[in-house]
Amino acid sequence: MAREAVRLAAAWGALMVLLGSTLGLSYVQLGSMNIAVALTIATAKALIVVFLFMKLARAVPLTWVFAAAGLFWLLIMFGLAATDYGARLWVIAS
Amino acid sequence: MPDVVASAAAPPEPQFASLRQQSEVASIGIWAFLATEVLFFGGMLLAYAVFRKAYPLGFAEAGRETKIVIGTINTMVLLTSSVTMAGAVYAAEGGRRRLLTLLLILTAALGLAFVGLKGLEYSKEYEEHLVPGIDFAFASPHANAIQLFFFLYFMMTGVHAVHLTIGIIVVLVMAVRAGRGAFSPAYHSPVEVTGLYWHFVDLVWIFLYPLIYLNGRVG
Numbered sequence: 001m002a003r004e005a006v007r008l009a010a011a012w013g014a015l016m017v018l019l020g021s022t023l024g025l026s027y028v029q030l031g032s033m034n035i036a037v038a039l040t041i042a043t044a045k046a047l048i049v050v051f052l053f054m055k056l057a058r059a060v061p062l063t064w065v066f067a068a069a070g071l072f073w074l075l076i077m078f079g080l081a082a083t084d085y086g087a088r089l090w091v092i093a094s
Numbered sequence: 095m096p097d098v099v100a101s102a103a104a105p106p107e108p109q110f111a112s113l114r115q116q117s118e119v120a121s122i123g124i125w126a127f128l129a130t131e132v133l134f135f136g137g138m139l140l141a142y143a144v145f146r147k148a149y150p151l152g153f154a155e156a157g158r159e160t161k162i163v164i165g166t167i168n169t170m171v172l173l174t175s176s177v178t179m180a181g182a183v184y185a186a187e188g189g190r191r192r193l194l195t196l197l198l199i200l201t202a203a204l205g206l207a208f209v210g211l212k213g214l215e216y217s218k219e220y221e222e223h224l225v226p227g228i229d230f231a232f233a234s235p236h237a238n239a240i241q242l243f244f245f246l247y248f249m250m251t252g253v254h255a256v257h258l259t260i261g262i263i264v265v266l267v268m269a270v271r272a273g274r275g276a277f278s279p280a281y282h283s284p285v286e287v288t289g290l291y292w293h294f295v296d297l298v299w300i301f302l303y304p305l306i307y308l309n310g311r312v313g
Contacts, residue, residue: 004181004184005181008177008180008181008184011177011180012173012174012177015173015177016170016173019166019169019170019173022303022304022308023162023166023308026304026308026311026312027311027312028312029312030312034308034312035304035309038304038305038308039301039304041304042300042301042303042304045173045300046297046300046301049176049293049296049297049300050293050297052180053176053177053179053180053289053293054289054290054293054294059121059125060118060121060122062118062122063118063121063122063125066122066125066126066128066129067125067128067129069129070128070129070130070131070132070133071132073129073132073133073136074132074133074136077133077136077137077140078136078140078143081140081143081144085143085144085147085148086147
């Protein structure tokens with residue numbers, strides 16, 4: 001239990017540092033990179049949750065298939081939508 | 095050789111060869127459910143992405159109206175609750191009944207704190223006339239885009255809060271069962287499955303936080 005407690009404390013510390021970083025960096029002018037930085041930090045937090053808390057790496061391979069399927073279809077939805085909205089000239093931009 | 099020797103207290107259900115197989119099936123089941131949840135929230139996130147690209151100025155102005163202090167405290171609360179939930183699963187694996195019960199109650203309490211703060215946030219937004227469809231008024235050339243942002247905000251955070259409320263109830267049920275000694279190192283997959291759901295709800299918030307609160311903080 002002691003080793004697990006240390007691991008969880010380290011994960012909590014990392015999550016808090018990442019939260020502080022994303023909060024601080026959101027007030028720094030980075031132009032279009034602001035959203036990229038914010039989403040990269042969110043992804044880093046998500047990886048901690050998925051691999052340390054949800055223990056995906058230790059799950060059976062069939063579980064990976066289900067986890068990957070969710071992500072895969074999400075990417076298809078965003079990817080296909082982006083072919084339209086990403087390529088469209090927005091004339092109504094306010 | 096059997097995977098896990100079934101204890102007399104909790105044999106596997108008849109359709110399973112072993113408790114380990116039963117636990118794996120439960121785990122795959124919740125992951126399959128979570129995959130559908132990814133797409134459920136994904137649709138709303140796609141709507142957000144499309145409208146944010148269409149109305150960048152309106153969305154940035156709306157983002158500055160969100161309550162960043164409450165939002166950030168709530169993020170800390172929810173991330174911490176995931177740590178206590180992960181600790182609960184470790185406690186279940188180690189057969190630490192009292193610790194398991196305590197960590198589950200702590201997780202539910204953190205979840206309740208989140209919902210309470212969210213309610214406070216909603217009431218402030220209501221007072222500031224930021225609730226589309228009920229009372230929305232905003233003096234800005236981008237008022238329509240700002241209203242659209244707040245519609246998406248209430249939909250996404252509202253659906254998230256409903257998920258969290260369900261999670262709190264399930265975690266409390268697990269706490270009661272744990273207190274009665276229902277779980278053992280060999281059998282605790284309900285705690286694990288509850289944990290996977292709880293972590294997923296945390297994952298959704300991890301992405302909602304920068305999209306809602308951090309948007310438009312510069313300029």
